[in-house]
Amino acid sequence: MQKSLILCTVIISLACVCVAVLAVQWRRIQTLRLELLNLEQHVMSLTGSCGERGTYPYTTACCGVSLTHPLRNSRKKRGASSKQNPRRKRQTEQRTFVHLVPASIHSYDERDLTVLTWALGQSYGAGLQLSGETITVVNNGTYFIYSQVLYKDTTWVMGHVITKRINGAETKLMKCLKSMPRNVSLPLNSCYTAGAHFLESGSVLELSVPRKSADLILSAQATFMGIFSI
Template sequence: MLKAFILCTVVISLACVCVAVLSMQWRQIQMLRVELLNLEQQVKLVTGSRADGETCCHSAARCGVEQRTIMHLVPVSTHSYDERDLTVLTWAVGRGYGAGLQLSGETITVVNNGTYFIYSQVLYKDTTWVMGHVITKRMNGAETKLMKCLKSMPSNVSLPLNSCYTAGAHFLESGSVIELSIPRKSADLILSAQATFLGIFSV
């Protein structure tokens, strides 16, 4: 009888423990549900969800969100200016959005004042011992060199390949004209989108 009583007591105790654990887990589940609902409400407020399913992301201007201007350019062709000892590239838009920048063949015109991050890379295939390019800003007749990139070329003339990458942030006034040029006429470049590119975006 004593053994049966002890066994019964143990079973009842275990059952009480199980009930207590289940009760705690149930409360935790309820708390998680409340937190999840709160998070959903916060996400709806941030994205501006509406009854018709439209969100702020689809209508940035209407929701008062500033849209970042981005332009990534890929090379189309090169042109050599013998009198200036320069080679310049003609570009096409590979990716971009926003109305703050305008491409016109060889140059980018800045529409809106602001700080912009500019990046560029050129892959050279040239036997000249050093190659490089310059990012220039022209504004009201004045010319400013924003960035320079220089790279020594391989001594092996049978494979004269090397790339040069440069990047930096600059404040650009409305009307600024940006150009990438190689200070060497008839420079030999690799005109592929993965090897040679120019990009600019507002920060």
């Protein structure tokens, strides 16, 4: 009987504690509801005194307070930055490149040279002008030049030279040499070279093989040349 009385007392105590906790939580919920109601009334009073709300995502002006969608702000900033940076725009407009593929070759016996005639494979901009065997630079700048020639020749070593001419002066910008296979039944080998050079306006570039009557493979995948501004 005494144990039952103790158990009942414990149960009643726990029930009282639970009721007290629920009462505290209920009061907290009522307080939060009251604060939320006051906030809603405050917002409604602001929007009601300023007229209709703006349509998302456009600006809502309310009693001197401007609420603007963040994406709209970022677009405006990007537009302003592009207008404030004309130098970058000019640099983009000056970008130019050409990728050349072989059209034919011509041998100069008196100069002991074989020179390639090029055709445009791809191009962008007007800063580089192709004229048969030569490329003329229109704008000063630093350019990356690359070239490859596939040789089919029994001579023990083959190669090519990229030459720059300006104001009567001639400069050899790049040279490429490659040993040819000893097997004369399949004398194939390619030579690739590339580099960056500053080119003045009016510079004329030419790729030549320093050997007359050189035998080359004239396919776009094997023999090519390209220049682009950097």
